Amino acid sequence: xxxxxxxxxxxxxxxxxxxxxxxxxxxxxxxxxxxxxxxxxxxxxxxxxxxxxxxxxxxxxxxxxxxxxxxxxxxxxxxxxxxxxxxxxxxxxxxxxxxxxxxxxxxxxxxxxxxxxxxxxxxxxxxx
Amino acid sequence: xxxxxxxxxxxxxxxxxxxxxxxxxxxxxxxxxxxxxxxxxxxxxxxxxxxxxxxxxxxxxxxxxxxxxxxxxxxxxxxxxxxxxxxxxxxxxxxxxxxxxxxxxxxxxxxxxxxxxxxxxxxxxxxxxxxxxxxxxxxxxxxxxxxxxxxxxxxxxxxxxxxxxxxxxxxxxxxxxxxxxxxxxxxxxxxxxxxxxxxxxxxxxxxxxxxxxxxxxxxxxxxxxxxxxxxxxxxxxxxxxxxxxxxxxxxxxxxxxxxxxxxxxxxxxxxxxxxxxxxxxxxxxxxxxxxxxxxxxxxxxxxxxxxxxxxxxxxxxxxxxxxxxxxxxxxxxxxxxxxxxxxxxxxxxxxxxxxxxxxx
Numbered sequence: 001x002x003x004x005x006x007x008x009x010x011x012x013x014x015x016x017x018x019x020x021x022x023x024x025x026x027x028x029x030x031x032x033x034x035x036x037x038x039x040x041x042x043x044x045x046x047x048x049x050x051x052x053x054x055x056x057x058x059x060x061x062x063x064x065x066x067x068x069x070x071x072x073x074x075x076x077x078x079x080x081x082x083x084x085x086x087x088x089x090x091x092x093x094x095x096x097x098x099x100x101x102x103x104x105x106x107x108x109x110x111x112x113x114x115x116x117x118x119x120x121x122x123x124x125x126x127x128x
Numbered sequence: 129x130x131x132x133x134x135x136x137x138x139x140x141x142x143x144x145x146x147x148x149x150x151x152x153x154x155x156x157x158x159x160x161x162x163x164x165x166x167x168x169x170x171x172x173x174x175x176x177x178x179x180x181x182x183x184x185x186x187x188x189x190x191x192x193x194x195x196x197x198x199x200x201x202x203x204x205x206x207x208x209x210x211x212x213x214x215x216x217x218x219x220x221x222x223x224x225x226x227x228x229x230x231x232x233x234x235x236x237x238x239x240x241x242x243x244x245x246x247x248x249x250x251x252x253x254x255x256x257x258x259x260x261x262x263x264x265x266x267x268x269x270x271x272x273x274x275x276x277x278x279x280x281x282x283x284x285x286x287x288x289x290x291x292x293x294x295x296x297x298x299x300x301x302x303x304x305x306x307x308x309x310x311x312x313x314x315x316x317x318x319x320x321x322x323x324x325x326x327x328x329x330x331x332x333x334x335x336x337x338x339x340x341x342x343x344x345x346x347x348x349x350x351x352x353x354x355x356x357x358x359x360x361x362x363x364x365x366x367x368x369x370x371x372x373x374x375x376x377x378x379x380x381x382x383x384x385x386x387x388x389x390x391x392x393x394x395x396x397x398x399x400x401x402x403x404x405x406x407x408x409x410x411x412x413x414x415x416x417x418x419x420x421x422x423x424x425x426x427x428x429x430x431x432x433x434x435x436x437x438x439x440x441x442x443x444x445x446x447x448x449x450x451x452x453x454x455x456x457x458x459x460x461x462x463x464x465x466x467x468x469x470x471x472x473x474x475x476x477x478x479x480x481x482x483x484x485x486x487x488x
Binding site: 007009013016017019020023024027028031032033034036037038040041042071074075078082086113114115116117118119120121122123 | 143147176179184190192193194195196197229231238239241242268270313314317318320322323324325347348349350351352354355358359362481484485487488
Protein backbone atom coordinates (compact mmCIF):
# COMPACT_ATOMS: atom_id res chain seq x y z
CA UNK A 1 0.00 0.00 0.00
CA UNK A 2 1.28 3.49 -0.83
CA UNK A 3 2.39 5.67 2.06
CA UNK A 4 -0.33 8.26 2.56
CA UNK A 5 2.03 10.72 4.21
CA UNK A 6 3.57 11.43 0.80
CA UNK A 7 0.45 11.18 -1.29
CA UNK A 8 -0.45 14.71 -2.43
CA UNK A 9 -4.14 13.81 -2.84
CA UNK A 10 -4.32 12.37 0.67
CA UNK A 11 -2.45 15.41 2.03
CA UNK A 12 -4.92 17.72 0.28
CA UNK A 13 -7.93 15.80 1.61
CA UNK A 14 -6.50 15.75 5.08
CA UNK A 15 -5.83 19.49 4.88
CA UNK A 16 -9.45 20.19 3.83
CA UNK A 17 -10.70 18.01 6.71
CA UNK A 18 -8.48 19.77 9.23
CA UNK A 19 -9.41 23.21 7.91
CA UNK A 20 -13.09 22.33 8.19
CA UNK A 21 -12.67 21.13 11.77
CA UNK A 22 -10.54 24.12 12.72
CA UNK A 23 -12.89 26.67 11.21
CA UNK A 24 -15.97 25.02 12.74
CA UNK A 25 -14.35 24.96 16.17
CA UNK A 26 -13.25 28.58 15.87
CA UNK A 27 -16.67 29.72 14.68
CA UNK A 28 -18.45 27.72 17.40
CA UNK A 29 -16.26 29.41 20.00
CA UNK A 30 -17.12 32.82 18.58
CA UNK A 31 -20.81 31.95 18.45
CA UNK A 32 -20.86 31.14 22.16
CA UNK A 33 -20.42 34.82 23.03
CA UNK A 34 -23.44 36.90 24.09
CA UNK A 35 -22.27 39.60 21.69
CA UNK A 36 -22.77 37.21 18.79
CA UNK A 37 -26.29 36.40 19.97
CA UNK A 38 -27.15 40.09 20.26
CA UNK A 39 -25.91 40.94 16.77
CA UNK A 40 -27.43 37.88 15.11
CA UNK A 41 -30.80 38.45 16.70
CA UNK A 42 -30.78 42.14 15.83
CA UNK A 43 -29.94 41.42 12.21
CA UNK A 44 -32.10 38.29 12.08
CA UNK A 45 -35.11 40.04 13.56
CA UNK A 46 -34.87 42.87 11.08
CA UNK A 47 -34.28 40.57 8.13
CA UNK A 48 -37.12 38.19 9.11
CA UNK A 49 -39.51 41.12 9.31
CA UNK A 50 -38.24 42.53 6.03
CA UNK A 51 -38.40 39.11 4.38
CA UNK A 52 -42.00 38.67 5.52
CA UNK A 53 -42.92 42.11 4.17
CA UNK A 54 -41.15 41.40 0.91
CA UNK A 55 -42.88 38.00 0.70
CA UNK A 56 -46.29 39.61 1.26
CA UNK A 57 -45.57 42.26 -1.35
CA UNK A 58 -44.37 39.64 -3.81
CA UNK A 59 -47.48 37.57 -3.19
CA UNK A 60 -49.69 40.60 -3.96
CA UNK A 61 -47.66 41.34 -7.06
CA UNK A 62 -47.94 37.74 -8.29
CA UNK A 63 -51.69 37.73 -7.63
CA UNK A 64 -52.05 40.93 -9.67
CA UNK A 65 -50.05 39.31 -12.47
CA UNK A 66 -52.25 36.22 -12.20
CA UNK A 67 -49.20 34.09 -11.35
CA UNK A 68 -48.84 31.50 -8.58
CA UNK A 69 -46.59 32.24 -5.60
CA UNK A 70 -43.90 29.89 -4.27
CA UNK A 71 -46.12 28.90 -1.34
CA UNK A 72 -48.90 28.01 -3.74
CA UNK A 73 -46.50 25.93 -5.87
CA UNK A 74 -45.24 24.07 -2.78
CA UNK A 75 -48.79 23.46 -1.65
CA UNK A 76 -49.70 22.22 -5.13
CA UNK A 77 -46.69 19.87 -5.17
CA UNK A 78 -47.81 18.45 -1.84
CA UNK A 79 -51.35 17.99 -3.12
CA UNK A 80 -49.92 16.21 -6.17
CA UNK A 81 -47.88 13.92 -3.95
CA UNK A 82 -50.96 13.09 -1.96
CA UNK A 83 -52.96 12.44 -5.16
CA UNK A 84 -50.14 10.21 -6.44
CA UNK A 85 -50.26 8.27 -3.20
CA UNK A 86 -54.00 7.83 -3.47
CA UNK A 87 -53.69 6.77 -7.12
CA UNK A 88 -51.21 4.12 -6.04
CA UNK A 89 -53.71 2.95 -3.48
CA UNK A 90 -56.47 2.77 -6.13
CA UNK A 91 -54.09 0.91 -8.45
CA UNK A 92 -53.38 -1.64 -5.73
CA UNK A 93 -57.09 -2.09 -5.14
CA UNK A 94 -57.74 -2.50 -8.87
CA UNK A 95 -55.07 -5.18 -9.07
CA UNK A 96 -56.77 -6.94 -6.24
CA UNK A 97 -60.21 -6.64 -7.84
CA UNK A 98 -58.84 -7.81 -11.17
CA UNK A 99 -57.90 -11.11 -9.57
CA UNK A 100 -61.44 -11.71 -8.35
CA UNK A 101 -64.41 -12.95 -10.41
CA UNK A 102 -67.02 -10.67 -8.85
CA UNK A 103 -67.53 -8.35 -5.94
CA UNK A 104 -68.70 -10.06 -2.77
CA UNK A 105 -71.91 -8.83 -1.16
CA UNK A 106 -70.09 -7.15 1.72
CA UNK A 107 -67.71 -5.25 -0.57
CA UNK A 108 -64.09 -6.02 -1.33
CA UNK A 109 -61.96 -7.43 1.45
CA UNK A 110 -58.87 -5.53 2.56
CA UNK A 111 -55.51 -6.65 1.18
CA UNK A 112 -54.42 -9.83 2.98
CA UNK A 113 -51.92 -9.11 5.73
CA UNK A 114 -49.30 -11.53 6.98
CA UNK A 115 -50.05 -13.27 10.29
CA UNK A 116 -48.77 -11.54 13.43
CA UNK A 117 -47.04 -14.64 14.68
CA UNK A 118 -43.37 -13.81 14.21
CA UNK A 119 -41.09 -14.66 17.13
CA UNK A 120 -37.63 -13.19 17.67
CA UNK A 121 -34.68 -15.44 16.79
CA UNK A 122 -33.74 -15.62 20.50
CA UNK A 123 -37.13 -17.19 21.24
CA UNK A 124 -36.65 -19.80 18.55
CA UNK A 125 -38.26 -17.72 15.78
CA UNK A 126 -37.11 -18.40 12.27
CA UNK A 127 -34.79 -15.90 10.58
CA UNK A 128 -36.20 -14.97 7.21
CA UNK B 129 18.39 12.86 -5.61
CA UNK B 130 16.83 10.63 -3.03
CA UNK B 131 13.10 10.07 -2.83
CA UNK B 132 11.54 11.12 0.44
CA UNK B 133 11.13 8.16 2.75
CA UNK B 134 7.94 6.18 2.07
CA UNK B 135 7.46 7.59 -1.45
CA UNK B 136 7.18 4.81 -3.99
CA UNK B 137 8.71 6.28 -7.19
CA UNK B 138 7.54 3.38 -9.30
CA UNK B 139 3.91 4.09 -8.50
CA UNK B 140 4.04 7.77 -9.56
CA UNK B 141 3.20 7.29 -13.29
CA UNK B 142 0.36 4.98 -12.31
CA UNK B 143 -0.94 7.52 -9.84
CA UNK B 144 -0.72 10.36 -12.35
CA UNK B 145 -2.63 8.27 -14.88
CA UNK B 146 -5.36 7.54 -12.31
CA UNK B 147 -5.64 11.23 -11.41
CA UNK B 148 -5.88 12.24 -15.09
CA UNK B 149 -8.63 9.64 -15.56
CA UNK B 150 -10.47 11.01 -12.57
CA UNK B 151 -10.11 14.57 -13.83
CA UNK B 152 -11.70 13.53 -17.14
CA UNK B 153 -14.44 11.65 -15.29
CA UNK B 154 -15.06 14.70 -13.09
CA UNK B 155 -15.72 16.86 -16.15
CA UNK B 156 -18.10 14.31 -17.67
CA UNK B 157 -19.89 13.46 -14.42
CA UNK B 158 -19.99 17.12 -13.39
CA UNK B 159 -22.12 17.89 -16.46
CA UNK B 160 -24.25 14.82 -15.77
CA UNK B 161 -24.72 15.97 -12.17
CA UNK B 162 -26.05 19.35 -13.18
CA UNK B 163 -28.28 17.91 -15.91
CA UNK B 164 -29.83 15.03 -13.97
CA UNK B 165 -32.23 14.82 -11.08
CA UNK B 166 -31.26 12.98 -7.91
CA UNK B 167 -32.36 9.48 -6.91
CA UNK B 168 -36.00 8.94 -6.08
CA UNK B 169 -36.37 8.91 -2.31
CA UNK B 170 -39.03 7.54 0.03
CA UNK B 171 -40.30 5.02 -2.48
CA UNK B 172 -41.00 2.00 -0.25
CA UNK B 173 -44.63 1.06 -1.08
CA UNK B 174 -47.01 2.62 1.38
CA UNK B 175 -50.65 3.56 1.82
CA UNK B 176 -51.78 6.90 3.14
CA UNK B 177 -54.04 6.28 6.10
CA UNK B 178 -54.73 9.86 6.99
CA UNK B 179 -53.87 13.42 5.93
CA UNK B 180 -54.94 16.28 8.17
CA UNK B 181 -53.20 19.60 7.62
CA UNK B 182 -49.53 19.15 8.44
CA UNK B 183 -50.09 15.58 9.70
CA UNK B 184 -49.65 12.56 7.41
CA UNK B 185 -49.98 8.98 8.54
CA UNK B 186 -48.57 6.25 6.30
CA UNK B 187 -48.72 2.51 6.52
CA UNK B 188 -45.91 0.67 4.76
CA UNK B 189 -46.88 -2.55 3.05
CA UNK B 190 -45.43 -5.58 4.85
CA UNK B 191 -42.55 -7.37 3.11
CA UNK B 192 -42.31 -10.49 5.29
CA UNK B 193 -44.50 -13.59 5.29
CA UNK B 194 -44.93 -13.34 9.02
CA UNK B 195 -44.84 -10.18 11.13
CA UNK B 196 -44.44 -9.31 14.81
CA UNK B 197 -47.64 -8.76 16.75
CA UNK B 198 -46.88 -5.19 17.87
CA UNK B 199 -46.94 -2.52 15.15
CA UNK B 200 -44.48 0.40 15.11
CA UNK B 201 -45.42 4.06 14.82
CA UNK B 202 -42.49 6.28 13.82
CA UNK B 203 -42.85 9.91 14.87
CA UNK B 204 -40.71 12.07 12.63
CA UNK B 205 -39.04 15.30 13.73
CA UNK B 206 -41.18 18.32 12.84
CA UNK B 207 -38.27 20.12 11.17
CA UNK B 208 -37.52 17.51 8.52
CA UNK B 209 -39.10 15.05 6.11
CA UNK B 210 -39.51 11.40 6.99
CA UNK B 211 -37.72 10.07 3.91
CA UNK B 212 -34.41 10.22 5.79
CA UNK B 213 -35.62 6.87 7.14
CA UNK B 214 -36.58 5.65 3.68
CA UNK B 215 -33.79 6.70 1.33
CA UNK B 216 -33.30 4.16 -1.49
CA UNK B 217 -33.72 0.38 -1.54
CA UNK B 218 -30.86 -1.19 0.40
CA UNK B 219 -30.38 2.02 2.39
CA UNK B 220 -33.85 2.38 3.84
CA UNK B 221 -34.49 1.92 7.54
CA UNK B 222 -38.19 1.36 6.78
CA UNK B 223 -37.37 -1.35 4.24
CA UNK B 224 -35.02 -2.96 6.77
CA UNK B 225 -37.78 -3.06 9.41
CA UNK B 226 -40.32 -4.46 6.94
CA UNK B 227 -37.95 -7.20 5.83
CA UNK B 228 -37.22 -8.07 9.46
CA UNK B 229 -40.93 -8.63 10.01
CA UNK B 230 -42.20 -5.40 11.56
CA UNK B 231 -45.47 -3.69 10.71
CA UNK B 232 -44.49 -0.06 10.19
CA UNK B 233 -46.50 3.17 10.29
CA UNK B 234 -45.08 6.68 10.06
CA UNK B 235 -46.33 10.01 11.29
CA UNK B 236 -44.68 12.40 8.85
CA UNK B 237 -45.15 16.15 8.49
CA UNK B 238 -45.68 18.53 5.61
CA UNK B 239 -45.11 22.26 5.76
CA UNK B 240 -47.76 23.91 7.96
CA UNK B 241 -49.71 26.42 5.91
CA UNK B 242 -49.92 30.08 6.97
CA UNK B 243 -53.38 29.41 8.41
CA UNK B 244 -51.85 26.66 10.59
CA UNK B 245 -49.61 29.13 12.43
CA UNK B 246 -51.74 28.69 15.54
CA UNK B 247 -50.93 24.97 15.82
CA UNK B 248 -49.57 24.56 19.31
CA UNK B 249 -47.73 21.88 21.28
CA UNK B 250 -51.16 20.64 22.41
CA UNK B 251 -52.12 19.89 18.81
CA UNK B 252 -49.04 17.73 18.32
CA UNK B 253 -49.02 15.92 21.67
CA UNK B 254 -52.71 15.70 22.57
CA UNK B 255 -54.22 15.43 19.11
CA UNK B 256 -51.94 14.35 16.22
CA UNK B 257 -50.00 11.59 18.01
CA UNK B 258 -53.00 10.11 19.90
CA UNK B 259 -55.03 10.22 16.68
CA UNK B 260 -52.28 8.33 14.82
CA UNK B 261 -51.93 5.80 17.63
CA UNK B 262 -55.71 5.26 17.51
CA UNK B 263 -55.58 4.73 13.74
CA UNK B 264 -52.63 2.34 14.00
CA UNK B 265 -54.53 0.27 16.57
CA UNK B 266 -57.63 0.27 14.41
CA UNK B 267 -55.78 -0.58 11.21
CA UNK B 268 -53.59 -3.28 12.74
CA UNK B 269 -56.23 -4.70 15.06
CA UNK B 270 -53.66 -4.65 17.88
CA UNK B 271 -53.98 -2.82 21.17
CA UNK B 272 -50.25 -2.26 21.75
CA UNK B 273 -48.05 0.09 19.75
CA UNK B 274 -44.29 0.67 19.77
CA UNK B 275 -43.38 4.34 19.28
CA UNK B 276 -40.10 5.41 17.69
CA UNK B 277 -39.23 9.10 17.79
CA UNK B 278 -36.36 10.73 15.93
CA UNK B 279 -34.81 13.89 17.40
CA UNK B 280 -37.69 16.26 18.20
CA UNK B 281 -40.06 13.45 17.26
CA UNK B 282 -38.51 11.78 20.32
CA UNK B 283 -39.37 14.80 22.48
CA UNK B 284 -42.98 14.68 21.23
CA UNK B 285 -43.07 10.92 21.92
CA UNK B 286 -41.77 11.49 25.45
CA UNK B 287 -44.42 14.14 26.09
CA UNK B 288 -47.11 11.86 24.67
CA UNK B 289 -45.85 8.86 26.66
CA UNK B 290 -45.72 10.78 29.92
CA UNK B 291 -49.24 12.18 29.55
CA UNK B 292 -50.72 8.88 28.35
CA UNK B 293 -48.64 6.75 30.71
CA UNK B 294 -51.44 4.23 31.09
CA UNK B 295 -51.02 3.04 27.49
CA UNK B 296 -51.33 1.96 24.76
CA UNK B 297 -47.61 2.58 24.11
CA UNK B 298 -45.83 -0.74 24.70
CA UNK B 299 -42.23 0.21 23.89
CA UNK B 300 -40.50 3.51 23.26
CA UNK B 301 -37.41 4.04 21.13
CA UNK B 302 -35.82 7.46 20.92
CA UNK B 303 -33.06 8.49 18.57
CA UNK B 304 -30.89 11.45 19.64
CA UNK B 305 -33.56 13.01 21.81
CA UNK B 306 -32.68 16.08 23.90
CA UNK B 307 -34.02 16.47 27.42
CA UNK B 308 -31.65 18.99 29.00
CA UNK B 309 -31.93 21.94 26.64
CA UNK B 310 -29.36 23.96 28.60
CA UNK B 311 -26.76 21.66 27.10
CA UNK B 312 -27.65 22.60 23.53
CA UNK B 313 -25.19 25.42 23.97
CA UNK B 314 -25.23 27.04 20.56
CA UNK B 315 -29.00 26.86 20.18
CA UNK B 316 -29.17 28.35 23.67
CA UNK B 317 -27.06 31.24 22.54
CA UNK B 318 -28.99 31.73 19.29
CA UNK B 319 -32.19 31.97 21.35
CA UNK B 320 -30.75 33.99 24.24
CA UNK B 321 -33.74 35.46 26.08
CA UNK B 322 -32.04 38.86 26.36
CA UNK B 323 -31.76 39.33 22.61
CA UNK B 324 -34.15 36.90 20.93
CA UNK B 325 -37.69 38.27 20.87
CA UNK B 326 -39.64 35.16 19.96
CA UNK B 327 -43.00 36.92 20.32
CA UNK B 328 -42.03 39.62 17.87
CA UNK B 329 -40.71 37.02 15.43
CA UNK B 330 -43.84 34.84 15.51
CA UNK B 331 -46.18 37.80 15.48
CA UNK B 332 -44.46 39.13 12.38
CA UNK B 333 -43.79 35.95 10.34
CA UNK B 334 -46.53 33.54 11.48
CA UNK B 335 -44.75 30.26 10.84
CA UNK B 336 -40.97 30.13 11.25
CA UNK B 337 -39.56 30.03 7.71
CA UNK B 338 -37.59 26.91 6.72
CA UNK B 339 -34.62 29.06 5.66
CA UNK B 340 -34.28 30.21 9.26
CA UNK B 341 -34.37 26.63 10.57
CA UNK B 342 -31.85 25.50 7.94
CA UNK B 343 -29.45 28.35 8.61
CA UNK B 344 -29.57 27.71 12.36
CA UNK B 345 -28.58 24.08 11.71
CA UNK B 346 -25.88 25.12 9.25
CA UNK B 347 -24.48 27.69 11.65
CA UNK B 348 -23.54 24.85 13.98
CA UNK B 349 -20.99 23.71 11.38
CA UNK B 350 -20.40 26.80 9.26
CA UNK B 351 -17.52 25.36 7.21
CA UNK B 352 -19.07 22.01 6.51
CA UNK B 353 -21.20 22.95 3.51
CA UNK B 354 -18.23 24.44 1.66
CA UNK B 355 -16.02 21.47 2.60
CA UNK B 356 -18.67 19.01 1.42
CA UNK B 357 -18.82 20.79 -1.95
CA UNK B 358 -15.06 20.39 -2.32
CA UNK B 359 -15.36 16.72 -1.40
CA UNK B 360 -18.19 16.29 -3.87
CA UNK B 361 -16.05 17.70 -6.67
CA UNK B 362 -13.17 15.42 -5.74
CA UNK B 363 -15.43 12.38 -5.71
CA UNK B 364 -17.76 13.26 -8.54
CA UNK B 365 -16.27 10.40 -10.62
CA UNK B 366 -17.59 7.99 -7.97
CA UNK B 367 -21.27 7.25 -8.70
CA UNK B 368 -21.96 5.77 -5.26
CA UNK B 369 -20.51 8.82 -3.49
CA UNK B 370 -22.53 11.20 -5.67
CA UNK B 371 -25.74 9.23 -5.11
CA UNK B 372 -25.24 9.29 -1.36
CA UNK B 373 -24.29 12.99 -1.39
CA UNK B 374 -27.41 13.90 -3.34
CA UNK B 375 -29.69 11.91 -1.05
CA UNK B 376 -28.39 13.51 2.12
CA UNK B 377 -28.01 16.97 0.65
CA UNK B 378 -31.55 16.97 -0.68
CA UNK B 379 -32.92 15.84 2.66
CA UNK B 380 -30.83 18.29 4.70
CA UNK B 381 -31.97 21.27 2.65
CA UNK B 382 -35.60 20.10 2.53
CA UNK B 383 -36.32 21.69 5.90
CA UNK B 384 -39.88 22.34 7.02
CA UNK B 385 -41.22 25.56 8.49
CA UNK B 386 -42.44 25.33 12.07
CA UNK B 387 -45.90 26.39 13.20
CA UNK B 388 -45.61 29.70 15.06
CA UNK B 389 -47.30 28.85 18.36
CA UNK B 390 -45.51 25.51 18.52
CA UNK B 391 -42.16 27.25 18.05
CA UNK B 392 -43.08 29.80 20.72
CA UNK B 393 -43.61 26.97 23.24
CA UNK B 394 -40.40 25.20 22.23
CA UNK B 395 -38.47 28.43 22.77
CA UNK B 396 -40.09 29.49 26.01
CA UNK B 397 -40.75 26.18 27.78
CA UNK B 398 -37.83 24.12 26.53
CA UNK B 399 -35.03 26.44 25.47
CA UNK B 400 -35.54 29.15 28.08
CA UNK B 401 -37.13 27.40 31.06
CA UNK B 402 -35.81 23.87 30.39
CA UNK B 403 -39.12 22.55 31.73
CA UNK B 404 -38.74 18.98 30.49
CA UNK B 405 -35.51 18.57 32.45
CA UNK B 406 -36.88 20.48 35.46
CA UNK B 407 -40.01 18.26 35.66
CA UNK B 408 -42.16 21.33 35.12
CA UNK B 409 -43.46 20.66 31.62
CA UNK B 410 -47.15 20.59 30.92
CA UNK B 411 -49.06 20.45 27.65
CA UNK B 412 -52.59 21.79 27.46
CA UNK B 413 -52.73 21.89 31.24
CA UNK B 414 -51.67 18.23 31.58
CA UNK B 415 -48.44 17.53 33.39
CA UNK B 416 -45.79 15.81 31.27
CA UNK B 417 -43.37 14.17 33.67
CA UNK B 418 -41.14 11.63 31.93
CA UNK B 419 -40.61 9.70 35.16
CA UNK B 420 -44.20 8.50 34.65
CA UNK B 421 -43.11 6.51 31.59
CA UNK B 422 -42.55 2.90 32.62
CA UNK B 423 -42.52 1.02 29.31
CA UNK B 424 -39.28 -0.52 27.98
CA UNK B 425 -37.15 2.18 26.39
CA UNK B 426 -34.09 2.25 24.13
CA UNK B 427 -32.31 5.55 23.59
CA UNK B 428 -29.78 5.63 20.76
CA UNK B 429 -27.34 8.52 20.83
CA UNK B 430 -24.50 9.46 18.49
CA UNK B 431 -20.94 9.96 19.61
CA UNK B 432 -20.37 12.98 17.36
CA UNK B 433 -23.81 14.58 17.38
CA UNK B 434 -23.37 18.33 16.83
CA UNK B 435 -27.12 19.08 16.92
CA UNK B 436 -28.07 17.21 20.08
CA UNK B 437 -24.84 16.92 22.13
CA UNK B 438 -24.62 13.92 24.42
CA UNK B 439 -24.99 16.05 27.56
CA UNK B 440 -28.40 17.21 26.31
CA UNK B 441 -29.57 13.64 25.64
CA UNK B 442 -27.97 11.88 28.63
CA UNK B 443 -30.64 12.66 31.27
CA UNK B 444 -33.36 10.85 29.34
CA UNK B 445 -32.43 7.42 30.66
CA UNK B 446 -31.65 8.80 34.12
CA UNK B 447 -35.05 10.44 34.46
CA UNK B 448 -37.34 7.91 32.80
CA UNK B 449 -39.42 5.71 35.12
CA UNK B 450 -38.90 2.46 33.19
CA UNK B 451 -37.13 -0.48 34.80
CA UNK B 452 -36.27 -1.90 31.36
CA UNK B 453 -34.17 0.93 29.93
CA UNK B 454 -31.04 1.08 27.83
CA UNK B 455 -28.93 3.78 26.32
CA UNK B 456 -26.67 2.90 23.46
CA UNK B 457 -24.01 5.24 22.17
CA UNK B 458 -22.96 4.54 18.62
CA UNK B 459 -20.34 5.99 16.33
CA UNK B 460 -21.64 8.63 13.95
CA UNK B 461 -23.39 11.96 13.90
CA UNK B 462 -26.96 13.17 14.25
CA UNK B 463 -27.98 11.92 10.80
CA UNK B 464 -25.47 9.13 10.13
CA UNK B 465 -26.73 7.45 13.30
CA UNK B 466 -30.04 6.65 11.59
CA UNK B 467 -29.27 6.61 7.86
CA UNK B 468 -26.45 5.56 5.55
CA UNK B 469 -23.70 2.97 5.79
CA UNK B 470 -22.95 3.67 9.45
CA UNK B 471 -26.57 3.09 10.50
CA UNK B 472 -26.90 -0.09 8.45
CA UNK B 473 -23.90 -1.52 10.28
CA UNK B 474 -24.60 -0.24 13.80
CA UNK B 475 -28.03 1.09 14.76
CA UNK B 476 -30.37 -1.02 12.66
CA UNK B 477 -29.17 -4.45 13.86
CA UNK B 478 -29.06 -3.19 17.46
CA UNK B 479 -32.63 -1.94 17.21
CA UNK B 480 -33.81 -5.18 15.62
CA UNK B 481 -32.34 -7.34 18.37
CA UNK B 482 -33.75 -5.06 21.12
CA UNK B 483 -37.21 -4.62 19.63
CA UNK B 484 -37.83 -8.13 18.31
CA UNK B 485 -37.89 -9.54 21.83
CA UNK B 486 -40.39 -6.89 22.90
CA UNK B 487 -42.73 -7.08 19.92
CA UNK B 488 -44.53 -10.38 20.52
